[in-house]
Amino acid sequence: MAALTETSARKPGEAAAWWMVAVLFLIYVLAWLDRLVISMLVEPIKADMALSDFQMSIILGPAFAISYAVFGLPLGWAADRFPRRTVIFFGVLTWALATVACGFARTFETLLLARIVVGVGEAALLPSAYSLISDGFPREKLTLATSTFQMAGKVGSATAFGLGGIAIAFAVGLKGVDLPIHGPAEPWQIVMMLVGLPGFLFALLLFSFREPARRDLGAADPKAGSVAATVAFVRANWQLIGLMLIAFSALAVCGYSMTAWVPTFIGREYGWEPVAYGPALSLMNLLAAASLVVNGKIVDTLFSRGMKDAHLRFYGWLILALAPAILYMFFTPNPWVFLALYGVVQFVTVPFMVYLSSVIALLAPNAVRGQMIAFFMFVFTMLGMGAGPAVVGALTDFVFASEDRLGDSLAIVVIAGAGIALVALRLSLRYLGPAIARREALAADSVHG
Secondary structure, three states: OOOOOHHHOOOOOHHHHHHHHHHHHHHHHHHHHHHHHHHHOHHHHHHHHOOOHHHHHHHHOHHHHHHHHHHHHHHHHHHHHOOHHHHHHHHHHHHHHHHHHHOOOOOHHHHHHHHHHHHHHHOOHHHHHHHHHHHHOOHHHHHHHHHHHHHHHHHHHHHHHHHHHHHHHHHHOOOOOEEOOOEEOOHHHHHHHHHHOOHHHHHHHHHHOOOOOOOOOOOOOOOOOOHHHHHHHHHHOHHHHHHHHHHHHHHHHHHHHHHHHHHHHHHHHHOOOHHHHHHHHHHHHHHHHHHHHHHHHHHHHHHHOOOOOHHHHHHHHHHHHOHHHHHHHHHOOOHHHHHHHHHHHHHHHOOHHHHHHHHHHHHOOHHHHHHHHHHHHHHHHHHHHHHHHHHHHHHHHHHOOOHHHHHHHHHHHHHHHHHHHHHHHHHHHHHHHHHHHHHHHHHHHHHHO
């Protein structure tokens, strides 16, 4: 794989840039489908393998999260140095194969290993995708473009819950069917194989667009592309970076905990089956996806009018506005009220990568963007996806000692996470505006100098 130089790719026109976003969007949808459908299969997997809630929480969280976080670091480095389409291509092939392998698992250990490899493959996507989008769009359209891409997370969730419910119902009718190589298959195994197979086709779409040229490479800077450049950026912005890590990690804990356990909560609390709650969750996720584009446009407008800290200030406003829904969600006896509140709360938990990636694109030199995104992803994934679902499972099993108290466990994690995030976001405002102003001044000096 040859290192990519500034002249080896051309900046795409706007139509080509949006096609690039469309392809990345579809691939990200598939990633979320492969990642989330297992959360609808908790009960059948537990019954088939005789697992506890805590063991299942390891499958839902750390099995994927640790590998996703750890391998995101070298793959973020690769995104800064090699053709980003190729990095994503091999990542898609890896996670598709591993998802199919989940359908072949017959023990806790083999399912754990397959989920670990899914995490390895998916770690390739975001650093390269955000790097591509940052180079393909002007700053005044960057949040809209990243918001559109990030919508794929919720569309993928909607696809997982909507098609997942249908796929589960279909697979139940095939219970015990003999598959080539596999032999007799349980319905949950069939579902995992079905959602993994499309990845082998989706990966080819990556070669339907050109890579945009890398901007702001800083070729005159001898430290560009080195560890020293990353260290210098972190030292210059350590207060802001630290507060963003706290805020967005707390939101990641909220989001990943709900994603992993809400389907099971609905089944236990309200007695709904996947075929019933799947379409409802799908609709809630689509509404949350639509909010991303609206919010992205608002932030771009505020930023273009001079609000340098718009990305984090607006996010704090969202948390404050939706605090009543966060506080009441897991205590309502009405499933429809819960679903409505769940959809609203996702306006807060879903978009943190949009705001983070936009801030990084505005502040960081091109040569360190992929590494910074990977670093943040490492922390978010370890704490959010790795610890969040496991903490919920641990509270349910070891504190409340009752599977019927899952809602209380979720409420503790989500309310605490949202509160921590709000405080950290408010504190970060004193650093973001000045940091962006300094970056813009340096860019202006380089143009005139």
